[in-house]
Amino acid sequence: MDKLRGTFLYVIYGMVIKFVLRWIVGIQAKNQPHWPESGPFIIVANHNSHLDTMAIMSMIPYGLIGITHPVAASDYFGKNKWQFYFSKNIINAILIKRKKDDPGQNPIELMSKFIDKGHGLIIFPEGSRGEPQVLQPFKKGIGILLEKYPNIPYIPVYLHGMGKILPKGEKLLVPFQATITWGNPSLVKATSADEITAEIEQQVLALSV
Template identity: 40%
Template sequence: MRNVLFSILVRPVILFVLGINIRHREKLPDSGPVVIIANHNSHLDTLVLMSLFRGKSFQKVRPVAAGDYFMKNKLLAVFSTKVMNIIPIQRKMTKDIRGMFSPILKALEDDSIIILFPEGSRGEAEQLSKYKSGIYYLMREVPDIEIVPVFLHGLGKALPKGSFIFVPFFVDILVGDSFKYNENRKAFMDTLNDRMNRLGEEGQFKEW
């Protein structure tokens, strides 16, 4: 049912209104457990990433999202849980790291394909924000699981932060080589930044 609803409500808009060019699609995982990380400029980011999966793979896709935002009203909550199948996380400081990430860890145990934005909230259009170290603490709990970096370009113009007007735009998606957790936090974050920066440079995108 979820696949049908997504195919009717979301995928036609994503695939036919936006022009999507994806490079290295073969590097996208078709099964979990795996964590996909991407830069975050638009509410369309998650929907575009989800649209890349089909069938059994799609059924395993679980985006991580801010529970305080996506669960704030009934209609949005229904769409978020029934169609997007989000994992709602409360954005609060806590010393119980494992407890905070427990819904994600449980989903990974179920072989899910997790979509996560290390920047946290959406940044300004087509500008990378500083990646937060939450991804390090999550992967510390599951050090053997692969992380797949994905760079998105164009969605910050199609539906930028603070806008409710959807503008058809050409979108580039670059999928990078997977990597794993490193117990050295600085080295891990440096690797994450390096992988994302390389994907952006590969696209040779001009400044807006």
């Protein structure tokens, strides 16, 4: 079943969306990472556009895409039944609550469940898409998660120009040159959640040059 799901997602992302993003929209990749053989791993990226998830997913290799889940906000991506179904099955997302008082499971516990299963996560620690080309401070969740799992590699990704193609609040996609820069998988050096968050933020930012 997992294999079937991986094939389905690979055809959508690794072939169709990859072709459109590369040749029509104009997203170019810089240095492919040395992918781990299997999960768990955490992909950490900056966030300006819905395209960010698409661009990352389109470059995940065949063997890993079935077990890679973007982590998304349930209040946005689970608004109604259809969106919930779409997010779960087509985006392969894990829906977490953003605010403490919202109903549902503790986000860290939910993500831990998937890591324990050996799955990969895509996390945008900025929390929301924000203004184009502006990096917001990273939220602490990623630090807490990696403090709990210090032996899991994280892969930093820097996305540039996506906010110009499909900015927040716009429905129309307009092709522009954009780049996706991959860092190599590495382990966190810091030990406390705050330091880990800062370290990862720095690693993502380091890819911007």
